[in-house]
Amino acid sequence: MKKLLLPLFVLIISATSAHAGLKVIGKGDAMRLDTGAFPPAMKANYEILRTKCVKCHTLERTIVAIQTGVAPISGQPFDRSATKAYGVKMLRKPDSNMTKPEVKASVDLMNYLLAESER
């Protein structure tokens, strides 16, 4: 029984701290990230994410994907390869109004957030 309890305890501890690195403000459509602890470059990237991505969807969708590791619409894993694929998808979407540098900034930020959420 002890052999079972110890890994279970470790699992519970690690699960509760899974996205301790992300500070989220608000709920639903108003959900935002607290960028207070972000490096300057990521703060600038966040401004791009905050203004460009909301043309088509809420920030909640992106934040939930980062927190859970699962893209909420497709149910697919949301990892570093997924952030790039979504970035390319938005780059090619004719009505996204995103340039390549803006997409790169968004992908860099999402990768940074994924790393932070795993801390």
Place this chain on the structure above:
Amino acid sequence: MREVFVTKKNRLVLELLSLALACAPLVIPTTASAIPAFSRQHKTECSTCHTIYPELNEFGDAFLKNGYVYPRAHAAGKTAKVERQGQERTEGLWLSGLPEQLPISFTATMDAAYNNDAADSLDLSTRSLRLHAGGAFREKAGFFATYNLYAQGAQSGTSQTPGNVQPNINELFFVLRQALDTPVTLRVGRFEPKTSLWKKSNRVILVPSYASTTYNLGAGSSQFSLDTPQDALEANGFLTKRVYVAAGVVDRNGQDNKDGYGHISVKIGGTDFMGNEPEVDLEHDSVWDFLSLTLGGFGYAGRDANITLSGVAQNPNDFYRAGGEFDLLYKRFHLKGSGVFGRDKNPAFSATPVVELLTHAYAFEGEYMFGVPVNMIALLRYEYQENAQGGTRRYIPAISYTPIQNTKLSLEYIYTDGPAAIDRITLGSLAFSF
């Protein structure tokens, strides 16, 4: 005693597993235009699959070709597991193959047509209401249906309003994805045979294009057109991620002969047919970051006839159609081109056929999507058809605007230079889906 219990339990599990495996091929879906029912099912916005509806974007086309299933949904075992975590499902409904919500939606249109040469130059009374239904059953099977609830009929006598054209099923078909664990998807029922790159509805504006689908031989002759929903059985699938093929047979009433058709499309650049994004270097620019070219070819051979009151086909017309198409996408520019030609051995269904008819049609349509600051597309179409009536040229400049994604306002000017007369019609249209 415990061993017996375990054995029985394992046997039960094995039996259930065997039953599930046996039934798996019986339960999947394929093509048709996306509808609000899909938005509800996947809890996503219309622009996931559409530019301005009903025109599909690259992802929408992949969703369609994947039988209304999110592309890459079952790329790996890990993926499938995560997917179940991500989507809240009622297990009983899921096991039964039932969609979480009744997959029904509607599209309404209201038009205003202005024709200076008509007796009633401004007509505000044209409208329609269509029911759409469609969905996937556990991503194994599915269906799609369109039912015309209302279309304006003729007004006569002392009636104050036009009547309703008889409601009818436009499409109703069942799809079996990856039938019998093969890469082949089967489609059966009444549907538009997969010949063209684009389904008839896959356009920004309402007016269907002559090529490759809607042209026919004109009044008094064979009324066959490639976009007519027909009773058919089709097999389709991906040869590779960028090569898609379809082939099918069509059953016509009153005769034993079956029609046959085939389609192939090849995509160069852009998102592949299975929904995978292309490799793009975010540090350096390349023309292939934005460019994609899809080439399509098709053939259709069949026999139609004059159906007598007793339901027998007489004076048949053997015919074929063959065509080629391209679809070029670069950033906000979208160019579509189609050409089709055909031969009819007895186009007038004559008892003593004397004239064989060769016909053709072609069309080019260029679009520019503004996207910002307004979701608007401007387009220009030029098309030509040569049929039993003679040659007809048509020019259509149009704009289409969506204040919100489910609502579309369109303004079209349709200039038709036909064998008998020139028509100039201005068409304003409001369409909304819900």
